[in-house]
Every structure is written in structure tokens, then in C-alpha cells.
Amino acid sequence: DGGITQSPKYLFRKEGQNVTLSCEQNLNHDAMYWYRQDPGQGLRLIYYSQIVNDFQKGDIAEGYSVSREKKESFPLTVTSAQKNPTAFYLCASSIVRAGANVLTFGAGSRLTVL
Amino acid sequence: QQQVKQSPQSLIVQKGGISIINCAYENTAFDYFPWYQQFPGKGPALLIAIRPDVSEKKEGRFTISFNKSAKQFSLHIMDSQPGDSATYFCAAFIMYSGGGADGLTFGKGTHLIIQP
Numbered sequence: 001d002g003g004i005t006q007s008p009k010y011l012f013r014k015e016g017q018n019v020t021l022s023c024e025q026n027l028n029h030d031a032m033y034w035y036r037q038d039p040g041q042g043l044r045l046i047y048y049s050q051i052v053n054d055f056q057k058g059d060i061a062e063g064y065s066v067s068r069e070k071k072e073s074f075p076l077t078v079t080s081a082q083k084n085p086t087a088f089y090l091c092a093s094s095i096v097r098a099g100a101n102v103l104t105f106g107a108g109s110r111l112t113v114l
Numbered sequence: 115q116q117q118v119k120q121s122p123q124s125l126i127v128q129k130g131g132i133s134i135i136n137c138a139y140e141n142t143a144f145d146y147f148p149w150y151q152q153f154p155g156k157g158p159a160l161l162i163a164i165r166p167d168v169s170e171k172k173e174g175r176f177t178i179s180f181n182k183s184a185k186q187f188s189l190h191i192m193d194s195q196p197g198d199s200a201t202y203f204c205a206a207f208i209m210y211s212g213g214g215a216d217g218l219t220f221g222k223g224t225h226l227i228i229q230p
Contacts, residue, residue, distance in 0.1 A: 042222035105157030
């Protein structure tokens with residue numbers, strides 16, 4: 001079955017540590033996205049990538065970094081510069097063509113800073 | 115500046131009733147309006163979507179009503195069931211004719227509880 005796989009599902013981190021969240025898709029989608037979800041805040045865009053080796057900052061990119069070396073993979077690193085990293089992180093992907101650009105989401109990764 | 119405002123933040127409906135969630139947008143360039151359903155601990159999943167050239171779209175018990183002049187759209191869940199209990203997000207974006215999209219914006223979500 002095609003889909004988006006995020007790992008790990010749960011992650012605990014000590015303050016000052018960088019962590020990387022994995023996102024892999026086998027949908028052959030061009031675009032990939034990272035969102036952060038906090039209670040009452042909805043979904044806020046961290047980074048997105050329309051093609052390999054290119055990515056753009058979203059609304060809350062500070063303290064995060066990404067790479068897009070392969071079409072299937074879009075890992076997110078939460079750095080120690082992120083002041084409040086405890087959140088639910090969602091990866092998504094979409095086809096980039098007319099009439100079809102609707103997001104498919106992964107199951108999410110919950111990061112807790114101890 | 116929040117471009118898509120969603121209300122209410124939470125909603126409790128009796129089983130068999132009608133659940134109504136409203137969204138209002140500001141950017142008149144938006145031309146695609148999806149709704150997502152999210153269960154606890156899961157990612158959102160596309161539920162239903164509408165283009166502004168129609169005023170209503172129905173899929174089973176779920177209906178989107180769209181009012182272009184008022185820049186508002188709403189989700190109606192008929193005969194609401196306990197299994198519909200979830201968080202619902204509206205969204206809006208610009209879909210380019212040549213492919214790609216821009217300005218994808220989500221509402222803040224509505225936590226819906228259907229009481230048995």
C-alpha cells in the first residue's frame with residue numbers, strides 16, 4: 001500500500017540535543033511538507049519542498065532544518081535552537097499538478113523534551 | 115494574520131444530530147477548500163473538498179456548503195455518529211493551472227464529540 005511513513009512515533013529528547021524525524025513516502029509525490037501541531041494552534045508549516053534538492057521555509061522554520069536528497073525522503077531535524085520543541089509533528093506529501101495538489105499526511109511523530 | 119478562521123473550537127452533538135463547522139477566509143485568490151478529519155494520535159485525512167464554482171458538495175453524510183460572496187464555507191455532518199468524533203480542519207489554497215499550489219492555510223481545528 002502506498003503511503004507516508006513517519007518514525008519514530010514517539011521520541012523523548014533532553015534539552016540541548018538535536019533530533020531527526022524521518023519521513024518516507026512511496027506515493028511518487030513531488031512535494032513534501034512538515035507541519036507542527038499544538039493544541040488549539042492548528043497546523044503550522046515548518047518547511048516544504050517541491051522538488052529534490054530544493055526546499056523553502058514555512059511560517060515557523062526557526063530552530064528546524066531539512067534536507068531533500070531523494071524524492072521519497074524529507075527528514076526534519078529539530079535543533080537545540082528550537083525553544084519549545086515539544087509537539088506533534090506531521091509530514092505530508094502531494095502531487096504537484098493541476099487539480100491534484102491535495103495533501104496526504106503521515107501518522108505523525110510526537111516529540112517530548114524532558 | 116490568520117487567513118482561515120474556523121469555529122467553533124469545540125462542539126458536542128447528540129447521536130443522530132447535525133454537526134456544523136464553519137470557516138471564513140480572507141484571500142479571494144483561494145480556489146480549493148478541503149476538509150480534513152483527524153483521530154487522536156493519527157495524521158489528518160482528506161474528508162471532502164470543494165472548488166468555488168459550486169455552492170455545495172455532498173459525499174454520504176458529509177456536505178460542504180460554499181458561499182463565495184461571503185467568503186465562507188461550512189461542513190455539515192448529517193446523522194452524526196460516535197465514530198465521527200474527531201478533530202476537523204478546514205483549509206484553503208490557491209491551485210495553479212500549470213500545477214503546484216500556494217498559500218495552503220489551515221483553520222485551527224474543531225474538536226467534535228458525538229454523544230451516544
